Amino acid sequence: MSRAAAFSPALERATVLANARVAEGVWLVALAAARTASSVEPGQFVHLRIAEGTDFILRRPFSVFRAGGGRIEILYQTLGRGTRALATVAPGVEMDLIGPLGSGWRIPEGAERALLVAGGLGVAPLGMLAERLARDGVAVTLAQGAPSAGRLLARELFEDVCRRTAYATDDGSEGACGFITMLTPELIAADRLDVIYTCGPEPMQRIVAAQAAEAGVACQVSLERLMACGVGACLSCVVSTVHGRKRACVDGPVFDAADIVWEPAADPEVRS
Amino acid sequence: MSRAAAFSPALERATVLANARVAEGVWLVALAAARTASSVEPGQFVHLRIAEGTDFILRRPFSVFRAGGGRIEILYQTLGRGTRALATVAPGVEMDLIGPLGSGWRIPEGAERALLVAGGLGVAPLGMLAERLARDGVAVTLAQGAPSAGRLLARELFEDVCRRTAYATDDGSEGACGFITMLTPELIAADRLDVIYTCGPEPMQRIVAAQAAEAGVACQVSLERLMACGVGACLSCVVSTVHGRKRACVDGPVFDAADIVWEPAADPEVRS
Amino acid sequence: MSAVDMRVRIGALELRNPVMTASGTFGSGREYADFVALSRLGAVVTKGVSTEPWAGNDSPRIAETPSGMLNSIGLQNPGVEAFCAEDLAWLAGRDVPVIVNVVGHTTEGYVAVAERLEREDAVSALELNISCPNVDEGGMAFGTSCDGAAQVVRAVRAVTTRPLIVKLSPNVTDIVEIARAVEAEGADAVSLINTLLGMAIDTRTFRPKLARGVGGLSGPAIRPVAVRMVWQVARAVGVPVIGMGGIMDAEDAAEFMLAGASAVAVGTANFVDPAATVHIIEGLERFCAERGIGRVAELTGAIRE
């Protein structure tokens, strides 16, 4: 199991390079952030300050979707007031971020085949991962679920680096009609997988974790929690695990699925 | 004594047309605000919302410096967080204002000669007044005091419409060296004035009021108070008068100097 | 959008919708008549009225704070006679229930105002302000002890037939015990919260920003405290609760109703948006319609725990 040596996080002043809508309610912002871009590992995130002043007292955590050439990209959904405000920020504006943060995806030694399962914005932390796996010669399959064809995200990137892609949409406008978890058992069975990576709504991740456990395949999940500090100090972001409560911001957001003690599905913070 | 029939105030969505620095720490913002522009009287003000959100919970009151052609101009000093934020607003941005508000300057029936005494940003409510007086055939003298020559404001406008202008600067870089109130006794004595209008730091207005009283000339002052509602409801902005406490936002900001019960000079809200 | 029944009851009082103005922030309504058709409102709550005229505190009387403001107006008012002759006379014809906020330095002061108002048909209800932090005697002193609160409510209850609302102070260890005490004395409703006692100091002059030193904190900053108190009180008393404290929009109003409020009052928001009350009424109707809620009163206490 390899996990890159943690690069210590720092406060970085980033400049917005571009900020555009890529699908209904989904935007991509590119930021000039050289330090983070050169040190971030797949699955890590940045903690972004939305605006000066006290209107947004909490930073917002976002996965780094892609990084390179001194810039990072964040794929985000406009959900609440912070992300809606973010969508109005124009190129040239400076924003500060803390990054890179968190423990990212781990690539098992000698892995040859991997399955990525994404629901909705769950693709966000998988972009860098797919590229890294492909570069390392791992055969990657992506299974992506979305409300409709137009909401399938970053198809180009994934179709470029993945051996195979499978889609499911709620309305059947592309791929299978229904949840992506209807396709995953077959994808798991079809292949001798070394690892499954998943991100998306927590109920979905839970189902994927169960399917992986049943098939005896290692599985990693990326969990979202409300975060204040982002650096492990405040205990806002705890996840129940078999080893006790762990902090999503430093011990995660990526966890071994087998360690998670899943919480009741009605958890109001799980929304995306 | 004529005072224009009060035009009822309204909430108006204004668009920033231009916003530029005109002197050290002084800016002029022009707003497209047709309703206010066509109804505002000299000495009235608008109550401007600096930004959405709750970072600036209180609006900021500003005199209308000039109005016409569907636009109003505000001359303002960057003093605190609100005015500093205002100075960063770019053309095209929409801001909402309430206006026109307050009771403006009154022009005595048959007035022939008027003296305007301004200290610092005190020129702001005098721009429209000077134009109106000139239009009505009143001979206007302006006495303006400022820290230095570069801080004498709107000279062009006043030199255009005034019969005479007199300046005093703290550093003597233009006009007399010292306070403008050193020049006013002479200006008052030189002319058979019908009325004196003054705006600026409260201690200055108080001295001018005393000089006017001594010379037996009617005098109007424009007072600043912290304002929450701007429409007479909250009683934030009271001024002590011989008729009891009056609201600067509706009963003023212009008052007959003879009615004012001047408060101790250390009043921390008097700053400009 | 389907029609939503917006009516609510505060004891004997039926309101056409649950949105009223918060005392002291809306004058007597007249000042906002250019922006709001008063007949759209659930009720107008007037500024505090005392027997004799009160001059209030010195200036400066307000200060801006993060997401809030401090005020130390000090209940400046022209006294109940002038109030009846001018404000109330003007309000009488406006087709809106009028709730008069009553203040006093002493129990007798409160009683005298209530007695005088008993003669005025235009008064729909009284709101007893035992929670103003901005006067030296009376005001908050009554509202921070059960005995003090009970005593003044008992005395006023004896002289008024109007619905009696008691406005509670948040500056207490246990607001529930005060609410219970005033309910026991015959209050028909409680309203909360009044402002939190606060202070701000100018780091330029080293002086308090308010001439009086301390003042009352209002606005969105205090909303979480207000929602918590409304929730605590609503589950502990039988009388209706009128919730307020930092309501800026319809979502905020809904939050108070979910916590247990039967109606809400809008204060500081009027200064931000002079038509805030109407926007909140419209928004609340939309809020219900979008969720298939037929009567706004269904929101009261509908928090899921």
Next chain:
Amino acid sequence: MSAVDMRVRIGALELRNPVMTASGTFGSGREYADFVALSRLGAVVTKGVSTEPWAGNDSPRIAETPSGMLNSIGLQNPGVEAFCAEDLAWLAGRDVPVIVNVVGHTTEGYVAVAERLEREDAVSALELNISCPNVDEGGMAFGTSCDGAAQVVRAVRAVTTRPLIVKLSPNVTDIVEIARAVEAEGADAVSLINTLLGMAIDTRTFRPKLARGVGGLSGPAIRPVAVRMVWQVARAVGVPVIGMGGIMDAEDAAEFMLAGASAVAVGTANFVDPAATVHIIEGLERFCAERGIGRVAELTGAIRE
């Protein structure tokens, strides 16, 4: 910029400057070591520590509010043994005074932690947290009555030789009387304020935003309340006051000192700017230098009234 003497005294404790971290917002310091050289700080105040490990409350544990946040962490901590072995051992070598925040469900619980810490040289002082709103037993209950506060302070005072700071709850009618009660029992200093009890409800789900329902409000929203309480307490007690509540920058820190605080603590601001403490120390030095103030301690109580 002339040199400003930034040292302050909290009883027997001399700090190199008046800026410390607020308990629970800075972990044990290690988490912020990438952003702040800990030896720059006046002191590190650790998160609350109990005898046995506490699991804290369920998620969600925080919510954003206007200019503030709610938290209901619930004092999750690994217990005093693990704390000494890990956090304290790490902190011991950092050249910064360590103040340990002590919590308990019972008086015995507080006493047991204080006794255990008596053996640790790395502990510069104890901060007795009798004001946490996020636990069912103990916590705030002790801090909201004079008797409760006095009792726990007396018991801990008997077993510790370290400077004893008592952290007060703002959720009381009269914080001065509590401050006096703990001073009378031998507290060497008081710190205030802990969070205000608040609540927020999600109008989408109709559920409280915090799993626990209520939580503690912190951040700039509460600053006016905190400044007022520091001002009230500082003029009423003889021991030093450590002020906190919404300090975001050096001006805010100065405001608390003017109100009477001898030192300040920075909490929520760390989440906004992980180097907030250092920025505040630098800003405070500049603040004094610009005004020709030679010793930062001169600010304490320098309000002009």
